Amino acid sequence: MQTMEPENSHPRRPTIKDVADRAGVTKATVSKYLNRAHGYAMAASTRERIRAAIQELDFQPSPLARGLSRSATSTIGLVVADIRSQFYPDLVASIQAAAEAAGYTLVLGSSGDDPDRELDIIRSMAHRRVDGVVLVAVRSESDHIDYLRRRGIQIVLASRDLPELVADTVVVDSLAGGRAATRHLRELGHRRLAHVAGEATVKPFADRRRGFELETADLGGDGSGLPVEVAASTIDGGRAAAHRLLDVAEPPTGVFFASDTMALGGLMACADLGLRVPDDVSIVGFDNVAVGQLPGIGLTTIDSDAVRVGEQATELLLKRMLAPADADADPILVTRPAELVVRTSAAPPR
Template identity: 55%
Template sequence: MNDGPAVEGAAESWAAPGEGAEARRPAKPTINDVAARAGVSKATVSKFLNVSLGYSVAPKTRARIEDAIRELDYHPSPIARSLTSGSSMTIGLVIADIMNPFFPDLVASLQSVVETRGYNLILGSSGRDGDREVEIIRSLIQRRVDGLILASVQGGSAELEFIEELGVPTVLASRDLPELLWDTVVIDNVQGAEIAVKHLRDLGHTRIGYVASNQSVKPFHDRLRGFEAATADLPDAVSVTVGSMMEDGRLGTHELLARTPRPTALHYANDVMALGGLVACAELALSVPWDVSIIGHDNISAGSLPGIGLTTVDSAAAWVGERAGELLLHRIGGPAAHGGPPQLVVRPAKLILRSSTAPPAEARGAAHA
């Protein structure tokens, strides 16, 4: 006997005890149940569920449907929605390297944005391999994703033109292309390097080194441009180009600190490389920041840990992911959204001051003289 109140409109399947039938769980609520509970038609509920396709529902009706969905604990089937709407309700995200701690904040904020609209996120990591990146993108398109977000991709316009030809809505995140193919969300990387150098120069550094990375990747290219522009009048400014991982930063640091005159400050193309720089300084028995100042780029969470205190340029990964998600949802939201030129959204870089930078020894000595 069921002592609880019946739920109007909810389908329930059961077998009476003692009749030799195995009791079954109540059937999952359907769109018909939601419509009955809200007092609207099935078509109206369908429009509510597919609002991303451009449908609209009156506010009072929307509130009744939302209440019914919550009370019934209704979860629409992604497959069923795909068949009825032509939408898979999935978005593909391609990142450069899942091991890079820059990406978790971007992925988390993007996932939060798209899930509020009923989309699922499919993640692919290329491992900084351009060919692998193209394979992942083609695989996502074959899965009929509704749109793509490409974060810090390795390929250029020529390698990615097939996406444009297939008409898949796409947004670039933390990576821009010389030819603006799609909506793009980036931090001003040139300015980011410039403010990093300005900080070092304001402290009194003139022998500044830069550990650069792959110049075919535009953010890295722009950061080197910013460094070169900001140090054009410094004869002892120097740079070296390596990979983008911690070990690359360690090796690049050893190379620069072996030079004469030795740099008193080093800037890095990303924070992971800067962490490698901290390791190299420890190996050389050099104190950071008293012997060498170090400044990174990205503002990964590890840089704020006690004992590291990495001064860095904030790449606002969470903001980039959120904004990219909003732009993509707008593009796939309906016929009217597909038109219009691509948008380039650029956010000014911001310097995060911590304990890894200080005036050079000669400046400290002059101050105490």
């Protein structure tokens, strides 16, 4: 026996026209309200009537339909190197909050620190017609930026910069931060120093290594310089590099790691080798990740100011997207100061 479905089992979804009729305005006015992030002016009383109508009708606008009408989708793409890194939570959260406050949805992609995968993610975002992209994973080439530009997509770099200023960029001063971290170890009395560096193709890592080298130029002894180990910016990478540095006859007494994530691996290596931090080895990182603040870790570090970097990067991107007069203006560089955060992982050598 066939069972008939009740007539109202699949009620019709409310439309913009339903909202307009309920609020006593035109469909065009409702459309302007839905696209308010794009600068449309509207009286407060009209806005409130439309808001109430949307709530009463439980109206859900389609971002894709809105995008088709104005060649935009109210989405912003964010590409990071490796979402598993301890560095990204604060940065991603701040970008998402700033984007959502302006009426945008964030689309996140993690490249796994693979340039080819990074380009695949960027292409996918371009096909989805994102309105803009925040790049955190970009390496020392601008091909990915050129790809987006050719498609009319605005870009901003956050926490990563390139040798040439090709797009709006917000970074912490990695060179000054590298110097400050190394200077702190020297001021504590360390002379046998070492550095765990990130890949040279990532400019912030190159700048941090340069800061270390400038602050230790007089400590090279025979001219060969102090030991530097290059590692992936992961816990495992930092752990392996620290083993190579510390499992020797005369290990360094102070090590500066180019990221807190690597420094956490360094702490694990010290435990592996029976070395106490900071009694046997002092460790300084870079980023000021949340886990470094935990009791028992107390990581001395340089603050990358991730929250403010993310906020400012999103503000610059929105300005480019929403103000036609600014869309083609020369790119700007915002360099935030690098501040030393002193905790317990670094102390005078024994």
